[in-house]
Amino acid sequence: MAKTSARVRVPPKAKKDEIIEVKTLVSHEMESGVRKDSAGKIVPRDIINKFTAAFNGKVVFEAEWFPSVSANPYQAFFFKAQESGEFAFTWKDDNGEETTAKAKLEVA
Amino acid sequence: MMLFERAHSRREALRVAAISAAVAALTPQLAFAKSEDVKAEIDKLYGGKEMTAGKLKLDMPEIAENGLVVPINIEVESPMTEADYVKSVSVFAEGNPFPRVLTYHFTPACGRAAASLRMRLAQTQNVIAVAETSTGQLYTAKSEVKVTIGGCGG
Numbered sequence: 001m002a003k004t005s006a007r008v009r010v011p012p013k014a015k016k017d018e019i020i021e022v023k024t025l026v027s028h029e030m031e032s033g034v035r036k037d038s039a040g041k042i043v044p045r046d047i048i049n050k051f052t053a054a055f056n057g058k059v060v061f062e063a064e065w066f067p068s069v070s071a072n073p074y075q076a077f078f079f080k081a082q083e084s085g086e087f088a089f090t091w092k093d094d095n096g097e098e099t100t101a102k103a104k105l106e107v108a
Numbered sequence: 109m110m111l112f113e114r115a116h117s118r119r120e121a122l123r124v125a126a127i128s129a130a131v132a133a134l135t136p137q138l139a140f141a142k143s144e145d146v147k148a149e150i151d152k153l154y155g156g157k158e159m160t161a162g163k164l165k166l167d168m169p170e171i172a173e174n175g176l177v178v179p180i181n182i183e184v185e186s187p188m189t190e191a192d193y194v195k196s197v198s199v200f201a202e203g204n205p206f207p208r209v210l211t212y213h214f215t216p217a218c219g220r221a222a223a224s225l226r227m228r229l230a231q232t233q234n235v236i237a238v239a240e241t242s243t244g245q246l247y248t249a250k251s252e253v254k255v256t257i258g259g260c261g262g
Contacts, residue, residue: 019219080219
């Protein structure tokens with residue numbers, strides 16, 4: 001798998017109990033395993049099968065992905081701000097390769 | 109002889125036309141088989157428990173021009189407290205090579221049981237979502253999306 005890069009967008013500041021939207025984007029071809037190459041051979045499946053979002057070490061949101069998820073997966077979800085801390089995002093693909101990203105959140 | 113051959117090929121052409129018509133008539137049945145695949149997958153995951161409509165909103169475009177990137181928005185009405193929250197949401201596609209699209213695992217820390225991403229749709233089809241709450245309730249929603257260009261590299 002080629003090198004992946006991830007982008008996340010989290011508002012830097014939030015009020016306590018405010019629900020914020022977390023947007024993430026990771027580059028990955030998400031090879032479905034059903035596509036054939038020019039020689040007519042099936043290209044083996046290689047997708048990100050798990051996305052995990054943790055806040056201060058605790059998993060808050062998880063997604064299992066299958067081949068129907070688009071290439072360069074975009075994922076948005078919500079989070080209720082309680083205390084300041086840091087998000088840790090992990091994308092894991094079929095070859096066990098991991099892409100990670102972090103984002104800080106300050107709660108006033 | 110020439111005439112006979114022509115007549116023969118015309119009969120052949122008619123036969124081909126008849127077969128195509130039969131295949132065309134079969135197509136909805138093939139799609140039906142796919143919807144059974146989705147049903148089997150849902151039964152496997154949720155043990156054939158009863159599901160109700162409502163509370164779960166599956167927001168997708170009616171017409172998707174590009175089947176490679178179809179936006180999908182999911183939202184479940186829930187207080188999202190420790191006592192009552194949405195545990196998971198799974199999405200299934202009836203006309204894709206693999207029926208299961210994704211499964212989300214929410215926690216009360218999410219505040220809102222909502223998420224969005226982009227998915228592939230190989231052809232015009234139904235997309236089905238199932239939500240499970242921490243109290244054991246199951247909700248389902250369905251959305252039909254017409255696809256102009258399929259998105260599975262077929």
